[in-house]
Amino acid sequence: xxxxxxxxxxxxxxxxxxxxxxxxxxxxxxxxxxxxxxxxxxxxxxxxxxxxxxxxxxxxxxxxxxxxxxxxxxxxxxxxxxxxxxxxxxxxxxxxxxxxxxxxxxxxxxxxxxxxxxxxxxxxxxxxxxxxxxxxxxxxxxxxxxxxxxxxxxxxxxxxxxxxxxxxxxxxxxxxxxxxxxxxxxxxxxxxxxxxxxxxxxxxxxxxxxxxxxxxxxxxxxxxxxxxxxxxxxxxxxxxxxxxxxxxxxxxxxxxxxxxxxxxxxxxxxxxxxxxxxxxxxxxxxxxxxxxxxxxxxxxxxxxxxxxxxxxxxxxxxxxxxxxxxxxxxxxxxxxxxxxxxxxxxxxxxxxxxxxxxxxxxxxxxxxxxxxxxxxxxxxxxxxxxxxxxxxxxxxxxxxx
Ligand code: GAF
Numbered sequence: 001x002x003x004x005x006x007x008x009x010x011x012x013x014x015x016x017x018x019x020x021x022x023x024x025x026x027x028x029x030x031x032x033x034x035x036x037x038x039x040x041x042x043x044x045x046x047x048x049x050x051x052x053x054x055x056x057x058x059x060x061x062x063x064x065x066x067x068x069x070x071x072x073x074x075x076x077x078x079x080x081x082x083x084x085x086x087x088x089x090x091x092x093x094x095x096x097x098x099x100x101x102x103x104x105x106x107x108x109x110x111x112x113x114x115x116x117x118x119x120x121x122x123x124x125x126x127x128x129x130x131x132x133x134x135x136x137x138x139x140x141x142x143x144x145x146x147x148x149x150x151x152x153x154x155x156x157x158x159x160x161x162x163x164x165x166x167x168x169x170x171x172x173x174x175x176x177x178x179x180x181x182x183x184x185x186x187x188x189x190x191x192x193x194x195x196x197x198x199x200x201x202x203x204x205x206x207x208x209x210x211x212x213x214x215x216x217x218x219x220x221x222x223x224x225x226x227x228x229x230x231x232x233x234x235x236x237x238x239x240x241x242x243x244x245x246x247x248x249x250x251x252x253x254x255x256x257x258x259x260x261x262x263x264x265x266x267x268x269x270x271x272x273x274x275x276x277x278x279x280x281x282x283x284x285x286x287x288x289x290x291x292x293x294x295x296x297x298x299x300x301x302x303x304x305x306x307x308x309x310x311x312x313x314x315x316x317x318x319x320x321x322x323x324x325x326x327x328x329x330x331x332x333x334x335x336x337x338x339x340x341x342x343x344x345x346x347x348x349x350x351x352x353x354x355x356x357x358x359x360x361x362x363x364x365x366x367x368x369x370x371x372x373x374x375x376x377x378x379x380x381x382x383x384x385x386x387x388x389x390x391x392x393x394x395x396x397x398x399x400x401x
Pocket of ligand 1: 029032033034035036037171172173174175339340341
């Protein structure tokens with residue numbers, strides 16, 4: 001595919017010699033869901049699936065953006081003088097949002113650029129294709145425009161800002177942070193209140209992490225996500241009448257149970273209960289993993305799913321079918337929905353000897369119940385966003401047809 005990407009760049013924009021080649025991963029979250037905008041902990045890892053981009057600086061103020069996955073948009077052409085979100089730009093609003101967010105941080109570009117991208121994160125899977133594209137654009141800008149004032153954490157924050165304020169999804173920091181800071185064979189234990197983090201090696205000798213894609217994405221995902229966020233903010237405001245706290249992540253379950261009635265609205269109590277309990281589960285899960293207690297880690301993943309299903313109500317029928325089926329397969333250590341919810345994927349830890357049965361049994365039963373196939377991927381944990389080597393022959397004119 002790298003060859004095709006380079007060929008497409010040449011076809012659309014001519015000379016590739018002074019272009020750069022970049023990669024930015026997707027992510028899967030092992031545990032710690034909907035905690036990142038509640039000052040809690042998350043435990044995600046970067047994937048080897050992601051978004052590739054070739055980009056080159058221009059001499060005028062035009063930007064040309066082309067996605068090989070979304071050919072129907074053609075080349076989106078816009079200018080540094082018109083950084084607005086437009087519906088007809090579609091996917092290109094993500095890179096544009098990052099250019100806009102750089103400008104908000106007093107980093108205006110002096111020229112435009114041409115960029116062609118291609119990605120292998122399944123569409124609508126909830127494995128963070130948008131954060132991947134945002135951070136890809138971020139590293140393209142840092143490199144092409146020789147910008148040194150932003151760290152990778154700054155870049156994650158800038159990309160989150162662009163998603164919140166240019167693209168209208170009020171997401172937390174987990175996805176952009178993971179995509180920017182990922183490390184091969186490690187998950188990231190991140191405290192979203194302080195952005196302090198540590199890498200935790202994922203060394204599962206006799207088990208694999210499997211992502212199961214339900215291939216459903218229900219409508220209004222962003223508005224339901226934003227609604228959950230508001231519900232948590234309301235619950236927090238009620239608790240703050242009694243407690244000196246900055247976020248739901250400051251609470252343990254005992255304190256929450258003692259004070260939860262001040263929230264009054266039973267729906268808001270359930271939302272806050274999830275945020276508080278999920279944060280506690282995440283901390284405990286990382287402790288269990290470090291102690292080599294993978295069975296405990298798996299049990300906490302299952303509890304996480306139940307909480308997301310019943311208290312936070314971000315699961316859906318198809319995903320619950322997948323987790324119910326997974327829990328019934330012997331050799332499954334844990335299984336839960338991953339990401340924002342309302343469709344997308346589950347993440348499961350499965351003993352090596354059960355992987356084939358897992359895929360076969362769940363595949364068949366899911367097709368029968370839902371009427372279409374699920375997809376299965378074994379997780380390879382990769383590094384964060386980076387510039388790639390362009391010394392390979394395909395990148396140069398001798399690779400031209
Ligand atoms: C989405 C958001 F982008 C993240 O910030 C996070 O809140 C996640 O949903 C739920 O944990 O991926």
